[in-house]
Amino acid sequence: ALAGRAGTVHYSYTDVSTQFLRHGRRRFADRYPFVSFDIFDIERDPGQQGLEPGGFDLVLGSNVVHATRRVHHTLSQVKRLLRPNGLLVINEGTRVLRYFEAIFGLTSGWSSYEDPAYRLAGSPLLGAAAWLDVLADCGLRPFPVWRPSAGPAGQEVYQSVLVAESDGLMAVAAGQTAASTSSTAAARQEAAPARGGAGPSDPDPEIRRRVLRAFSGVLEIPEADLDPQAPFETYGIDSLVALDLTRRLSQDFGRLPVGMLFEHSCIEGLAAHLSATAAPARPDPVASGVPPSSRRFSGDQSAGDPSAGDTATGDPSLPIFPAMFRRADGVAVPDSWEGVVSGLSDAEVDRLFGYFAETLAATA
DSSP states (O other): OOGGGBTTBOEEEEESOHHHHHHHHHHHTTTOTTEEEEEOOTTSOGGGGTOOTTOEEEEEEESOTTSSSOHHHHHHHHHTTEEEEEEEEEEEEOSOOHHHHHHHTTSGGGSOOSOGGGSOTTSSOOOHHHHHHHHHHTTEEEOOOBOOSOOGGGOOOOEEEEEEEEOSOOOOOOOOOOOOOHHHHHHHHHHHHHHTSSOTTSOOHHHHHHHHHHHHHHHTOOGGGOOTTSBGGGGTOOHHHHHHHHHHHHHHHSSOOGGGGGGOSBHHHHHHHHHHHSOOOOOOHHHHTOOGGGOOOTTOOOOOOGGGOOTTTOOTTSOSSHHHHBOTTSOBSOSSHHHHHHTOOHHHHHHHHHHHHHHHHHHO
16 A cells, blocks of 8 residues: 555564564565664553654554553553654454463463553453553543454455554653663573583584574574674574574484473573483584575474374374364375364364364363
8 A cells, every 4th residue: 555655654664573674674674764673562662662652653563562561551661652643543352362371482482471450361462452442541531442243255254453642741751770781691591601611511513603693594694793602682583583592403413302402591501401311413514515495404204194194093083173183085284284274264263173172171
């Protein structure tokens, strides 16, 4: 809609994660020169993050405001971006589905809220009525909630679109204390043995080089600009970036636990851990000329016939999906679990997780 308005409009694409910024930059930067890509934490004063208070006519957000500690505080910070009568448009889940906790429950934002009185039971989500109350409390005049009555094939919709107008009043931000240095101190402490000379905690030079190369590739930062002793948060490493890093490191060191990165605070400490615990680094795939597509994780096995059911237990009642892999005429569609899951509707996924929950309860 804005493609023809270069020179008359500015769009700031923001996220707290560098992963989404890189994705947005790759997808939109060339086509839309009026878009900037900025790190922005909606729980902090926007003025201290390089965004002009009162400088925006419209703020858009999708499933983000609820994932904060105190929703009143967050909306007050977001409101600081808007000019008088500027509009806030947010898309938020206003009903809890069972699979939400299985998917998002491992993220820090799911359980970090400190105002449970406004949240739906057992989740950080707010109901539509609670959103209207909170928006009004913050001087954001809400319009009626827009919520489709039904999705495809009559499915119940759990998302709502909320629109509110700023009353133009802006609270003066109280003085904020300097950022905590605890994470930096922890990173330096973890890396300290390496600074004291050779020792049992020093990372192997080859492993350290490969870890640096992995971080450089995923973060799109030259190796020379990476500080091995800087805390991970310096580079915006969150759960999504950690997944990409784990996959990349696994190419060199075999299959690694997804949560491994969160057990360490800096590159140096991670390299020391891998030096002590990982299998010997396999031949460098870059130096050997092995194409990335042909590399496999340690212990990986080729996928078996997905239509064969649960061969480990021989129990035909356990598989729910195998029938979806093969039509009656024997043609396999699709050929992977990922293909099956991506084809499920929200209602089907919710029903599947209900089945899992009931099965676990029955066998507990």
